[in-house]
Amino acid sequence: xxxxxxxxxxxxxxxxxxxxxxxxxxxxxxxxxxxxxxxxxxxxxxxxxxxxxxxxxxxxxxxxxxxxxxxxxxxxxxxxxxxxxxxxxxxxxxxxxxxxxxxxxxxxxxxxxxxxxxxxxxxxxxxxxxxxxxxxxxxxxxxxxxxxxxxxxxxxxxxxxxxxxxxxxxxxxxxxxxxxxxxxxxxxxxxxxxxxxxxxxxxxxxxxxxxxxxxxxxxxxxxxxxxxxxxxxxxxxxxxxxxxxxxxxxxxxxxxxxxxxxxxxxxxxxxxxxxxxxxxxxxxxxxxxxxxxxxxxxxxxxxxxxxxxxxxxxxxxxxxxxxxxxxxxxxxxxxxxxxxxxxxxxxxxxxxxxxxxxxxxxxxxxxxxxxxxxxxxxxxxxxxxxxxxxxxxxxxxxxxxxxxxxxxxxxxxxxxxxxxxxxxxxxxxxxxxxxxxxxxxxxxxxxxxxxxxxxxxxxxxxxxxxxxxxxxxxxxxxxxxxxxxxxxxxxxxxxxxxxxxx
Ligand SMILES: Cc1cc2nc3c(=O)[nH]c(=O)nc-3n(C[C@H](O)[C@H](O)[C@H](O)COP(=O)(O)OP(=O)(O)OC[C@H]3O[C@@H](n4cnc5c(N)ncnc54)[C@H](O)[C@@H]3O)c2cc1C
Numbered sequence: 001x002x003x004x005x006x007x008x009x010x011x012x013x014x015x016x017x018x019x020x021x022x023x024x025x026x027x028x029x030x031x032x033x034x035x036x037x038x039x040x041x042x043x044x045x046x047x048x049x050x051x052x053x054x055x056x057x058x059x060x061x062x063x064x065x066x067x068x069x070x071x072x073x074x075x076x077x078x079x080x081x082x083x084x085x086x087x088x089x090x091x092x093x094x095x096x097x098x099x100x101x102x103x104x105x106x107x108x109x110x111x112x113x114x115x116x117x118x119x120x121x122x123x124x125x126x127x128x129x130x131x132x133x134x135x136x137x138x139x140x141x142x143x144x145x146x147x148x149x150x151x152x153x154x155x156x157x158x159x160x161x162x163x164x165x166x167x168x169x170x171x172x173x174x175x176x177x178x179x180x181x182x183x184x185x186x187x188x189x190x191x192x193x194x195x196x197x198x199x200x201x202x203x204x205x206x207x208x209x210x211x212x213x214x215x216x217x218x219x220x221x222x223x224x225x226x227x228x229x230x231x232x233x234x235x236x237x238x239x240x241x242x243x244x245x246x247x248x249x250x251x252x253x254x255x256x257x258x259x260x261x262x263x264x265x266x267x268x269x270x271x272x273x274x275x276x277x278x279x280x281x282x283x284x285x286x287x288x289x290x291x292x293x294x295x296x297x298x299x300x301x302x303x304x305x306x307x308x309x310x311x312x313x314x315x316x317x318x319x320x321x322x323x324x325x326x327x328x329x330x331x332x333x334x335x336x337x338x339x340x341x342x343x344x345x346x347x348x349x350x351x352x353x354x355x356x357x358x359x360x361x362x363x364x365x366x367x368x369x370x371x372x373x374x375x376x377x378x379x380x381x382x383x384x385x386x387x388x389x390x391x392x393x394x395x396x397x398x399x400x401x402x403x404x405x406x407x408x409x410x411x412x413x414x415x416x417x418x419x420x421x422x423x424x425x426x427x428x429x430x431x432x433x434x435x436x437x438x439x440x441x442x443x444x445x446x447x448x449x450x451x452x453x454x455x456x457x458x459x460x461x462x463x464x465x466x467x468x469x470x471x472x473x474x475x476x477x478x479x480x481x482x483x484x485x486x487x488x489x490x491x492x493x494x495x496x497x498x499x500x501x502x
Contacts, residue, residue: 081208083229091117091205092405094225094239096212096252099128099187100387101373102245103194104145104394110202112402117237118198119210119227125192129352131272131307131381132190133286133299134183136176138388145391146201150193156183157300161285165296167446168336169453175286177489182286184299184307186274190387215242215255215369222256222368241401243370245390248357250375258363258371262429266356267380267436269317271328272297272309273351279341280306289335293440295382296335305348308332311382311436317355324351357381359433361422365414372397377421379429380436389425396420430477438475467491 093109095102098120106118122128134142142148158181163172175182198204209230216224216236224238244252280300281287289296294316297309310331312320320327328351333339359379364371373390400417404410441449452458462469467486471479487493 081206083207083210083227083233083235091115091237091239093117093241093243093401094237095119095243095245096225097245097247097373097375098122098124098195098206098208099191099245099247099373099390100194101247101375101390101394102243103191103198104391105243105245105372105398106204106206107145107147107194107198107201108394108398109401110198110204112398113203114402114405116198116202116204117207117239118195118204119207119212119225121209121211123209123230124195125188127186127188128191129354130187130386131297131299131309131384132184132187132387133297133307133384134185134387135384136180136182138391139181139183141388141391141395144395145194145197147193147197150197151183151185151190154185154189155302156185157284157303159183159284159286159300161281161283163281163285163287165287165289165291165336166449167291167440169449170336172285174489184286184301186301186307212246212251215252220367222366240405241368241370243372243397243401244375245371245373246375248374248378250362250371252369253362253371253375256366256369256371258366258376260360260362262359262361262426264359264433266314266358267433268295268311268382269314269320269353269355270309270311270357270381271320271324271351271353272307273325273328274301274348275306275308275342275345276304276348278306278308278345279343290440291335294331296332311380314356317353320353324353359429361425361429364418364421365410367410370397370401370414370417377425377429379432382436383428383432385428385432389428392424393421427477427480431481434475434477 092114093106093116095106095116095118098106098118102118102120106116110116139148142151160175160181161172162175163170165171195206199206207227207229211228213226213228213234215222216226216238222242224236225242227235227237229235242252244250244256246252250258278298280303284300286300287296287298293313295311297307297311299307299309301307308328310328325347329342329347333342357378357380361377362371362375364376372393374386376393377389379385396417400413403413452462470482474482483491483493
């Protein structure tokens with residue numbers, strides 16, 4: 001994705017002073033560049049527990065102020081996570097990229113006793129270009145990683161309901177089975193918490209503001225990488241395996257020429273921003289608005305703070321760029337009930353956006369290298385699966401690498417990893433493409449919907465006949481996905497035996 005961000009004049013690369021990258025820019029809010037080198041996430045969590053001050057909870061300026069105080073208390077030197085001569089040597093694993101994919105993998109391998117070096121060109125905690133809705137299955141994965149308690153300490157609202165607007169008709173129901181909930185923790189906090197656990201729980205060294213410039217090859221095998229620190233120092237590091245967890249524009253994937261497959265060009269453009277004081281619903285719900293071929297999202301974060309997003313048709317991107325905030329707010333205010341709910345709301349930071357996200361899988365491994373996270377498998381964010389998929393890949397890849405480092409055959413083990421990834425994710429990938437391509441119904445369709453909603457007895461009769469009615473009319477990937485979700489709510493397997501996503 002090139003030149004896809006807006007407003008181009010106000011964008012900077014987030015949280016990095018590493019050498020200028022030739023990669024596409026990351027959409028950013030200027031405010032997100034921390035002024036201190038590092039703030040332990042535990043401390044960020046303590047701060048975040050001041051629930052009445054969402055500004056201080058999540059805004060980088062709040063973290064900065066608090067970080068200075070915290071660093072003084074702990075006598076931690078800024079710039080602690082730099083290339084350090086004492087760390088020279090060969091590592092078991094070198095991970096390039098330290099957000100959800102890389103940090104989860106580092107945590108899991110570090111816990112298994114491997115010597116891991118993880119590098120990232122960014123300075124942490126810092127934001128990245130992503131909203132951050134985590135469904136209940138991803139919350140369960142965070143719990144499995146052992147990081148959920150620290151994330152919870154920041155006081156995020158438990159999202160237990162899902163509300164869908166089709167023009168002026170509303171459908172609402174539970175988000176997840178009884179007791180489960182979704183969360184929307186901002187990336188600065190989520191990523192930094194996983195990094196901090198990785199460092200604390202295993203033999204994991206992390207160099208931030210360190211840019212990977214290229215790979216080292218010996219006899220056709222990747223054996224390390226060339227790195228540059230923020231102050232221009234160059235270093236070659238050797239590892240038994242190099243993992244690219246470097247995101248959707250992965251340089252590692254490019255260097256190893258990892259083939260892409262199931263490729264689909266970007267389908268929708270996306271804009272989002274953080275708003276304070278949006279009038280909340282009585283019960284915390286994620287809200288999706290399907291109006292005029294746009295999708296609006298409200299992701300509740302802490303009390304008083306929401307992430308609002310819009311997915312648009314590609315042709316709307318150019319007019320949007322001229323005045324992102326003005327157009328965004330005008331569209332949102334026109335959504336059902338939103339004029340009143342946005343009366344006292346205000347944007348914090350800037351709007352961020354992209355013309356679109358490509359969709360594909362990539363070859364996941366080769367001689368001495370592997371890919372994970374968005375570097376390996378990328379899709380439109382409309383279904384919000386990216387973070388959970390990155391954590392799941394980290395879990396499977398950690399298992400596979402553990403086996404090979406203990407002697408299992410590389411080709412066989414990594415092939416099985418890639419097959420597992422593809423077979424598990426392909427149904428959700430296809431469902432994502434289907435929902436992203438879906439257009440809103442015609443005026444005639446809407447008249448039928450309104451007719452059904454106007455008469456509760458009709459609505460009830462339709463609900464009673466859903467399982468048999470829908471199998472024939474939903475696109476196959478969406479039907480498959482619905483079955484999996486219904487089964488999570490206790491539905492018996494439906495009459496037809498279409499396989500469901502694992
Ligand atoms: C607009 C948008 C909204 C989204 N909303 C959601 C959502 O609500 N829920 C959800 O689950 N997912 C969402 N996603 C998807 C999610 O953001 C990604 O799936 C997730 O960030 C992937 O994590 P990652 O660790 O693989 O990559 P990234 O988060 O992109 O991290 C890659 C890291 O690699 C580093 N790096 C890159 N190159 C180098 C280099 N050469 N040297 C050193 N470091 C390098 C970068 O600095 C970066 O920190 C959204 C995505 C977008 C674009």
